[in-house]
Each structure stands twice: as structure tokens, then as C-alpha cells.
Amino acid sequence: MEAGLEQLAEAEGTTATWLKKHHLMYTAATRHPLILSIRDGSIDLDSFKRWLGQDYLFVRAFVPFVSSVLLKACRESDNNSDMEVLLSGLASLNGEIKWFKKEASKWGVVLSSIAPQKVNQDYCRFLESLMGPDVEYTVAITALWAIEVVYQQSFAHCLEEGSRTPPELAETCQRWGNEGFGQYCQSLQKITDRRLLRATNEELKKAEVALLRVLEHEVEFWNMSQG
Ligand SMILES: Cc1ncc(CN)c(N)n1
Numbered sequence: 342m343e344a345g346l347e348q349l350a351e352a353e354g355t356t357a358t359w360l361k362k363h364h365l366m367y368t369a370a371t372r373h374p375l376i377l378s379i380r381d382g383s384i385d386l387d388s389f390k391r392w393l394g395q396d397y398l399f400v401r402a403f404v405p406f407v408s409s410v411l412l413k414a415c416r417e418s419d420n421n422s423d424m425e426v427l428l429s430g431l432a433s434l435n436g437e438i439k440w441f442k443k444e445a446s447k448w449g450v451v452l453s454s455i456a457p458q459k460v461n462q463d464y465c466r467f468l469e470s471l472m473g474p475d476v477e478y479t480v481a482i483t484a485l486w487a488i489e490v491v492y493q494q495s496f497a498h499c500l501e502e503g504s505r506t507p508p509e510l511a512e513t514c515q516r517w518g519n520e521g522f523g524q525y526c527q528s529l530q531k532i533t534d535r536r537l538l539r540a541t542n543e544e545l546k547k548a549e550v551a552l553l554r555v556l557e558h559e560v561e562f563w564n565m566s567q568g
Contacts, residue, residue, distance in 0.1 A: 354534035366556040371494040373563040382505035392566035394455040397441040402465040407431045413478035426528045460565040464558040479536040483548040486529040487555035492517040493526045
């Protein structure tokens with residue numbers, strides 16, 4: 342890490358430093374035109390339905406990824422409470438999958454007939470690349486935090502005062518924009534920062550690259566949903 346950034350990372354956490362350094366990419370992922378269109382009420386509902394079907398498939402692939410991070414925590418973590426944070430995240434995915442099914446039937450989206458688009462496949466392949474035992478816990482938890490915080494920041498933006506989110510999309514925005522999910526993201530960020538403080542230079546580089554890859558995949562995912 343560069344000298345100035347290193348001092349900043351100790352004061353405020355490496356993740357915050359990286360988000361400042363990569364703010365253009367971060368903003369592209371968390372303030373994407375699709376999200377802005379939900380917020381201002383102009384959303385094309387075909388885009389929403391496309392997102393819903395593809396994200397259901399993504400979440401199914403996300404479950405084994407989160408499980409792999411939990412396994413790494415059990416084996417490598419220096420703090421017992423990491424396991425509890427990750428277990429709560431994994432458990433909530435059960436309700437999330439049920440929610441996708443309910444929401445899909447509400448919108449007439451037939452989940453069983455949806456095939457993953459290439460962008461989705463690429464993102465799921467990236468998750469798989471982080472699941473092997475050769476990938477350090479620090480790198481994997483950085484990616485997990487980044488994946489979750491993009492959704493939290495995006496959907497919370499649609500719930501802020503002054504937003505004109507259509508009432509039929511409010512539940513979707515609540516799912517990731519609610520305070521509890523925000524706290525979960527903060528817990529993940531704390532774990533990530535703690536790990537990054539003790540990371541080798543090589544791990545730091547890999548973790549920063551993982552963050553950037555996540556932001557790129559997230560932008561592509563929104564683009565794909567917009568059609
Ligand atoms: C593409 C994507 N990124 C993040 C999340 C939040 N788990 C999600 N459901 N889908």
C-alpha cells in the first residue's frame with residue numbers, strides 16, 4: 342500500500358480507504374441507472390423481472406460461496422464471533438430464496454424456465470474461484486463484504502427520503518436496505534478490516550483486486566438486468 346494510504350487505513354480501516362480510492366467504480370455499482378430508476382419511479386418492469394429471475398439464480402450460487410467463507414472462518418479466524426456473523430448471513434439466505442419464489446410468482450416470473458445469462462455465469466464462476474482452500478479467508482471475506490454492501494447501499498438509496506420508489510417494489514428495497522442488513526454489512530466490514538490489518542502485502546493486493554472484481558461484476562449484473 343502507498344505510504345499515505347497506509348496511515349489512513351490504520352485510522353479509518355482499509356475498506357473505507359479503498360472505497361475512497363475506487364469511488365468511481367463504487368458509485369457505478371451502488372448508483373447504477375437501474376437503481377436510480379427504481380428510486381425515481383421510472384423503472385421498466387421488464388428490467389425488474391429480468392433482474393428478479395437472474396438474481397434468484399445468483400443467490401442459489403451465492404449459498405455455497407457463503408458456506409465456503411464460513412468454513413474458512415472456522416478454520417482460519419482469530420476471532421470466535423466471525424463464525425456467528427457468517428452463520429447468521431447464511432441462515433438468512435434460506436428466507437431469501439423463499440422470498441424470491443414468492444416474489445416471482447407475484448410478477449408472473451417462472452423461475453424454473455430461466456437460464457442464467459452469460460454475465461450471471463461469469464459472476465458465479467468468479468464466486469467459485471474464491472471457494473477453493475487456496476484462497477485466503479481474508480480475500481474471501483473482502484469479496485463477501487463487497488457483494489453485500491453494494492446491495493445494501495443500492496437499495497437503501499431507494500428508501501431514502503424524497504425517493505419515489507413504486508410501492509410494489511418497496512419490499513424488494515427493504516430486503517437489502519433495512520437496518521438489520523446494514524448492521525450485518527457493518528459486521529462484515531469490521532471483520533474484513535481486522536483481517537486486512539494483519540494481512541501480508543500479497544494478501545492485501547489480492548483482496549483489493551477481489552473488491553474491484555466484485556464492483557465490476559455488480560455493474561455488469563445491473564447492465565444485464567436493464568437489457
Ligand atoms: C448480484 C447480487 N449481488 C449481491 C447480492 C446480495 N446478496 C445479490 N443478491 N445479488
